[in-house]
Amino acid sequence: MVGEKDTQADPNGWTPDLLKQRRRRALVMALALAALVSMFFLVTIVRLGENVVNRAL
Amino acid sequence: MSQTHEMKLEIDAKQPRLADAGSAADFISLMKPRVMSLVVFTALIGLIMAPVSLHPVVAVSAVILIAIGAGAAAALNMWYDADIDAVMTRTKTRPVPAGRIDREEALIFGLWLSGLSVLSMAVLINYTSAALLAFTIFFYAVIYTILLKRRTAQNIVIGGAAGAFPPVIGWVAATGSFSIEPLLFFLIIFIWTPPHFWALALVKNEDYSAANIPMLPVTRGVDATVRQIMLYTVLLAGTVMLPYILGFAGILYGVGASVASAIFVGLSILLIASSREQRDRIASMLFGYSIFYLFIVFALLPADRLMALST
Structure with a gap:
């Protein structure tokens, strides 16, 4: 019920629904960042691997 | 600053912005x-x-x-x-x-x-x-x-x-x-885009008019648009054959792209010949087919390469 949720809102106006939405958004953002970091790590390893193999001895 | 305005700013600062509702x-x-x-x-x-x-x-x-x-x-x-x-x-x-x-x-x-x-x-x-x-x-x-x-x-x-x-x-x-091959890919999508969007614009003509966007059906009318669609699909049918003609793609691509193009041109002819009542339905069909067409033409390229490698 909208009315009940409104009464549970904190002084800053965040209703439980909005807070839940924000937590979910933060989680997706964290996962996206983790994926990006993994991508950078993996590509670096791949490129480094090539260079290690091809380095002048 | 008036007291009322200050109070309003304070209230606004306490309210989460509407944007915070975005999931x-x-x-x-x-x-x-x-x-x-x-x-x-x-x-x-x-x-x-x-x-x-x-x-x-x-x-x-x-x-x-x-x-x-x-x-x-x-x-x-x-x-x-x-x-x-x-x-x-x-x-x-x-x-x-x-x-x-x-x-x-x-x-x-x-x-x-x-x-x-x-x-x-x-x-x-x-x-x-x-x-x-x-x-x-x-x-x-x-x-x-x-x-x-x-x-x-x-x-x-x-x-x-x-x-x-x-x-x-x-x-x-x-x-x-760069080389010639990616430029051909570019050309195919470039020529495919107008008939694809004009088919959509025909169906959503009232929308575009209301929004005052000068899409072709709005500025030149429906008849001129269907003629342009036809012209571009014929041009597209020739363009998609370039990878085959230039030897960049083989027979599977050549035949597949020809058949797909023939259907596309056929639909555009059907659109020209259609009555006012049928036009939206056929334009909608043409729009849907154009997406499938691009998918097929591009999927045929690696399929053709794969076939050439296996023979």
Whole structure:
């Protein structure tokens, strides 16, 4: 019920629904960042691997 | 400052902005995932068809970054077009006009993604593909969305170039340089775009009129538009044969693309011959088929390569 949720809102106006939405958004953002970091790590390893193999001895 | 105004500012500061109501799904839809899927597909074909094979990890990263770049351009488009999106039935439920994400947030999201995709492309793949990705985002967001879309009936003809770049970026990501093959991919999508969008514009003519967007059916009328669709599909039928004629693709591609083009041209003839009552239905069919057509033409390229390798 909208009315009940409104009464549970904190002084800053965040209703439980909005807070839940924000937590979910933060989680997706964290996962996206983790994926990006993994991508950078993996590509670096791949490129480094090539260079290690091809380095002048 | 009056006391009332101060009080209002204080209340506003305590209220979460409407934009805070935007869910992760809203942000994903800001990136136009359906358009993105076609971008990813054509970029992937550009990568696969390149004569240099990339490590799978690098190749997947390149495609992801191209997709993020496409999403960035889409977010910037939704930021600028929020006013006309709110008028059109097809777009009024998008996150910005629906009020789930505010314009400023869409702009910041688009700019961040643009920077992220281009810089990552430069660091992880190569500078040429990064420059091309940056130019594509700029072309879609600035040249098409801001400069052309509301000014000329040729908006989609010139603006179509933005959608034609992904396979070129895919190719350049693999090779680091240009050649004739990716330019053919570019040409195919470039000529495919007007009939694809004009078919949609025929169905959504009232929407575009209400939003005051000078799409061809709005400025030149329905009859002129169906003639242009026919003209472009014939031109497209010739263009898709270029990879075969120039020896870049084999018989499987040649036959497959011919059949697919014949159906496309057939549908455009049907559109010209259709009565006013049938026109929307056939235009809608043509729009749907155009998506399938592009998918088939691009899928035939690696299929043909695979067949040539196995014989």
